[in-house]
Amino acid sequence: MQMGVAEMTADRLLEGLNPTQREAVAHGEGPLLVLAGAGSGKTRVLIHRVAHLIGRGAAEPFEITAVTFTNKAAREMRERAATLIDAGPGLGGAFVGTFHRWALDILRRWPEAAGLPRRFSIIDSDDQRGLMVKILKDEGLDPKEYPARKVLSRISGHVNRMESVKSLEKRTGDVRIQVVARLWRRYTARKKELGAVDFDDMLALVLKALSSDRAVAASVKRRAQWLLVDEFQDTNKLQMKLLNTVLSEKGNITAVGDEDQSIYRWRGAEMDNILDFERSFPGAHVVALERNYRSTAPILKVSGALIAANAQRRGKKLFTEKDGGEPVQLFIAPGEREEARWVCDRIETLQSKYPLGEMAVLMRTNAQTRPFEEELTRRQVPYRVVGGLRFWQRAEVKDALAYLRLVVRPEDALAFE
Ligand SMILES: Nc1ncnc2c1ncn2[C@@H]1O[C@H](COP(=O)(O)OP(=O)(O)OP(=O)(O)O)[C@@H](O)[C@H]1O
Ligand SMILES: [Mg+2]
Structure with a gap:
């Protein structure tokens, strides 16, 4: 056939x-x-x-x-x-x-249907923060008590859970919630004046x-x-x-x-x-x-045992046909310096068998790279930090972008706020 x-x-x-x-x-x-x-x-x-x-x-x-x-x-x-x-x-x-x-x-194709001006602009997280800082100032609120980023992340959570500002305003018992609701209203109004849309709005x-x-x-x-x-x-x-x-x-x-x-x-x-x-x-x-x-079997076994403790799950089996694999080691260090030293010792040992480009050290937050960077530098081991400041967030890039936005959209004062 x-x-x-x-x-x-x-x-x-x-x-x-x-x-x-x-x-x-x-x-x-x-x-x-x-x-x-x-x-x-x-x-x-x-x-x-x-x-x-x-x-x-x-x-x-x-x-x-x-x-x-x-x-x-x-x-x-x-x-x-x-x-x-x-x-x-x-x-x-x-x-x-x-x-x-x-x-x-x-x-972009149908702005009118969404009630937007033809040439609306998009604001990123720094623009958002700039707007919120101003609003907080206008309202005479203490930024220590109401940090702009926190307020924005609250609002974002509400938007993504599809909760309205009205539903917040109904919760009259809580002063802080009332403040967030008021800030949310002002933030929305300001974006409207500027013809701007943030990521959550989209x-x-x-x-x-x-x-x-x-x-x-x-x-x-x-x-x-x-x-x-x-x-x-x-x-x-x-x-x-x-x-x-x-x-x-x-x-x-x-x-x-x-x-x-x-x-x-x-x-x-x-x-x-x-x-x-x-x-x-x-x-x-x-x-x-x-x-x-x-992954190899030892890694699957350990990760399987760890996630088995997760609360909301449907459960699953995983197997691998990858042979061998070293056992997973747990090392509890007394402090961050010892931790960095131990990891770097391992890196130097492994270096005889594997290229550095195949090794990675993972951490929960950016701030934790420091002791590792110091230790690696001291030992003259080349390394690269991935996932630090993102390109678009670097100062010089932001400046260049602001000028470009002004060229495309002269009314875009936000770019320079
Ligand atoms: N049938 C297959 N034969 C060979 N290699 C495969 C096969 N299926 C997947 N892989 C390889 O396994 C690796 C993981 O695949 P993939 O990224 O699609 O998994 P995933 O389930 O999406 O992972 P994650 O949960 O991290 O998103 C990839 O390198 C992929 O090419
Ligand atoms: Mg995937």
Whole structure:
């Protein structure tokens, strides 16, 4: 029997996948949840699924909306899916990007539907802080008692949990809540005067545009016939609402995630989105991936034992076929200097077997790099700090951007506040 071109491509798109991964990639219409532990190929499944949908002709590229949590992940997904189907980097017009990118594209195209001026501007976290500092001053509030960042993060939490300022104002018993509500109102008014939108506003504004303009809703829905979401455990209420609003009649949503890797609780991530997936999307097919491709057995065993203590979880098994692997060591140091010294001793020992480029020291916060940096410098071991100040936040870059914004949008006084 002769194979059609579509079938041949489809076959190739299932190469390099294990049977459960294939099942997920080739799943037809209707909701699909891929629930699996770290390093089990969830992202790989999503990439292959995008390619497979296009490659076997089930979807036109422009009917696909795939969302990730970082730009880097989006770029990788786009490039790898494109390679699989020999498409250009644009992936034939499929949308692959972050929730914010998705929202921004929609708002730029239909600002009026969201009640925005044609040339609205986006404010980043430093702009936000600048605005809030001024408001706090105007209100005569002590910044020690009401730090701008804290107030903003409170407001952000409310927005992402879809709570309104009115609901806060009703909680009259608490003075602090009343203050936050008042600050929130003023902050909103100030943004409106400036024609500015912050990151949290974007999704809410998209929802507004979708409900106020049918043509906009129809167009966005057409482009989201096939919805795919990576790191689903990190979605919040607002994002879930948006996904539900644009979901096709067939319920074509693919979510992949791991409830044990939820890292955005503090900004409103809603674990129930993944825990109650089948209730939210009736008829959902659930695939569990159990083979881990990243780690050796000793590492899996230790991490498995640690996360077994997590409260909200569906539970999962993980195995690996990677041979060997050294046992995991626990070293409790009396202080940070001893800790750094011990780690650097290990690095120097390992150096005879592995290149430095394959070693990494992880820490919880940026401030903790210091003793390690000192110790490494003393021993003349070259190192690189990853994830410090981000490029866009460096002073000289911010200045350059402010001037550019003023050129594009002279009324954008905010850039210089
Ligand atoms: N079937 C497979 N055969 C070989 N390698 C695989 C297979 N599936 C996944 N991998 C590899 O395993 C590694 C982890 O895959 P991937 O990043 O997709 O996992 P993940 O579940 O998304 O991880 P995380 O939980 O960290 O997001 C990658 O290097 C990937 O290429
Ligand atoms: Mg992943």
